[in-house]
Every structure is written in structure tokens, then in C-alpha cells.
Amino acid sequence: MGEGITYNSMVVDSGHADLLFGALADGTRREILALTLTGEHSVSQLARMFPMSFAAVQKHVAVLERAGLVVKRKQGREQRVRGNPAAVHEIREALDQLEIRWRQRVDRIDELLADPDRGDPA
Secondary structure: OOOEEEEOOEEEEHHHHHHHHHHHOOHHHHHHHHHHHHOOEEHHHHHHOOOOOHHHHHHHHHHHHHOOOEEEEEEOOEEEEEEOHHHHHHHHHHHHHHHHHHHHHHHHHHHHHHOHHHHOOO
16 A cells, blocks of 8 residues: 555645655756646757757656656657646645645644643643
8 A cells, every 4th residue: 555645634645746746846847847738849849948958858858747747649750748737736735735734733833832731731
């Protein structure tokens, strides 16, 4: 059974979360994702937009694809790439749940600071 992290009622597979957030940790990959969310591009088109080799762009696309953030399809000799809005929505939901959780913790700290005896089990 896969390891998971529970954010309120939502369970996020921690391995998948690592892939998602790892893919987004790089600025080039975030730019590629943004471009592919607005329309489909060939890997060649994407490579022309960045000051790096075709192979480097291919590797960035592969990381995004492994994370499920983009989908590739073959059209003739070209690899076409489009963003996956559902994966971006999944990330947003996970971040929203984390924010809720941390706000609850901060609220609890505020309560304890206002009434220190409240948190004492004795």
C-alpha cells in the first residue's frame, strides 16, 4: 500500500506530491508548463524559446510528463506537448489544504498564548 499524507479529508500520495513539487521547483519547467497550458507546442518549438539545447528541453518536458503536469503525443516526427490542467488543479487543492491546516495551527497557538492554562492537561 502506498504511503500517503492526509490533508484534512484529502489524501495525497507523498511520492506523487514529490514528483509534482519537484517538477515545479525549476523555473524553466514552470515556464514550459505555463506555455503548454495555453496551447499545444512541439518540443522543437519549446526548445527554440529557451537558451538551452534541444536535449535539455526534452529532459525538462520528461520531468513534467512523469509528474503528470504535461501530456505528450506523437504527431508524425514531432512530439507535441500540452499542459494538464487537472494536475495543476490537484496542486492548488493540496496547497489550499496545507494552508487551512497551518492556519488552524496558528489559530491554536493564538488560543494557547491568550490562555496558557487551556493547553495544560494537568
